[in-house]
Amino acid sequence: MLVPSEGRTIEQLASKLPQPAKDDYFSLSSSHVDYPVVAENIWYTNSLDMGDFKDRIGIFLVISRFNHSCTPNALFHWSETLNRQVVYNIKPIAKGQEIEVAYISVMSPPTTRQNALKKNFNFVCHCTACSLPCKELEISASRRSECVAIAQRIDTQLDRGKPLVALCSIRRAMDLAKLEGVWESETAPLCYDAFRICVLWGDELHARQWADLAFKLCSLIKGHNSADAIMMRRLRDDPKSEKGSNGKSLWAALGEQILVGPFEPSRSPRMQELSLPSSFKEPAKATSGTSAVKLSTGQKKKIKEKAKRARLNALSAQGEVPG
């Protein structure tokens, strides 16, 4: 790991590295089109954020060797707990199979992805997503764009008092992301959005289900002890503790309405049941299973019956659910 200190250029820093580290540093690729000085080029080609706030970046020799895919099977992440960069497989990786991470946002259109990869890393991507035949590439681009658009529309749908529409859109986005093979890496924020919608509308059962799924996805991509996974586990166990930016409780702020969860049968024939990758294991320390199981059978039955009635009412009242 190489981290620049204040007042020293990348070139000065690299030239002062002890010999084995210097060899390692200069063995990395220098592919950025904007930096003629080799030491700087290596830096801008390979450096990674150390944390979410982008105030620290560093060079990591092993992770820099991983190739890119627009449908990655692994993600890297700066762990504040471990104080190191870690890589998690988000799909099963067979012995001998290449570990592939994403250098850029994989939800962008193919042309945007190719341009970014060309500019920053000087290669043309031939991953499975980018190598699709023309027609299928268009379908893939359209699915990914729709996922992004759905995430951007959620606030508007809520402003218009359409929580059920927002939740159905989220489920559709997850379905599309699954078809694209990126749902493990891309949908945790959507699950959190869905959780907050259920909290705002006072729907405890589905708030817990969405928080549980967000917890499992955060655990998968960032580890069980990551801040995000710990937060989502806490919210799963106590959805009423969720607060708004003003510090006030969000619980049932918009009234009470039974909404939808991630695992309910869908009206859409394309919507598939979501399931976690077989590599995911619930940590032994965590509370068992989904929080929904903490409710008694009688309670669950009652809530489900109420949910069914409320959903029918909501659907007929709102008259619009994405198909």
Ligand SMILES: [Zn+2]
């Ligand atoms: Zn690609």
